[in-house]
Amino acid sequence: MxxxxxxxxxxxxxxxxxxxxxxxxxxxxxxxxxxxxxxxxxTEAEHNIPSVEVNVLADGIAIRFPNSPTTGFSFDAASKIANTIREYLNGEHLGEKNAHLTDPDSHASSFAVWRRGNSIKVAVPMNAPEKNFTHDLAEEFADLLDKAVTRSKVAH
CATH class of the missing domain: 1.10.1220 (Arc Repressor Mutant)
Known part of the structure; x- marks a missing residue:
């Protein structure tokens, strides 16, 4: 929780x-x-979730949760994380844990999303400790990822 x-x-x-x-x-x-x-x-207030780091890189996005390593994702993979979270928020995947290997060779850029009780759990990478989100914060995290992808496309 x-x-x-x-x-x-x-x-x-x-x-x-x-x-x-x-x-x-x-x-x-x-x-x-x-x-x-x-x-x-x-407003111009900075949009963030204090315990989550989302950084735009030249070739993707880096995400770090507390007690987890910084993990890099391609822009497509970051969008996949956001879309998977939204699917859970819309009631899809009941009782399922979705694990995605975005780099099948190294498993480095992997993630898992699942729902337990009223929480949406996200692990980045998928074998790291999960971050528990309330529904509103999970939606906000998905929004942060989408904005980071959009920001990177505008910059490049």
Missing amino acids: TNLVQLRLPEDRAQQLRNLATAKGTSLSGAVGALMKLLYEH
């Missing part, structure tokens, strides 16, 4: 978040995620 923290908010602000979550049919975390998405779309 993802580590959870407790935030102290004035009751009116907490109720605003509950109302937003109810209106969007999501959790409080999902409501905060929706607010963060708006922030990133309408």
Whole structure:
């Protein structure tokens, strides 16, 4: 499970978040995620997930999760990770663990995605410790990968 923290908010602000979550049919975390998405779309605030590193390289993307090595992926493989995460978020692959060998010779650029309970788990490379994402953060991670691929295509 993802580590959870407790935030102290004035009751009116907490109720605003509950109302937003109810209106969007999501959790409080999902409501905060929706607010963060708006922030990133309408400001110059840097879009990131603090425990995840996504770096654009000349020939692909490097991803690093806590307790895992930095792993390089081609742009196509990074898009495959994002698409696989979205498939899980859409309810596909129930009870399945998807492991992808993006480099069958070395297994270096591999990943695995699966769902357990309310978490989407991603391992990069696939034999490394998994990173647990809530649904809203998994979607945000997929968005980060897509933006990195788009940014690299614009730069080259």
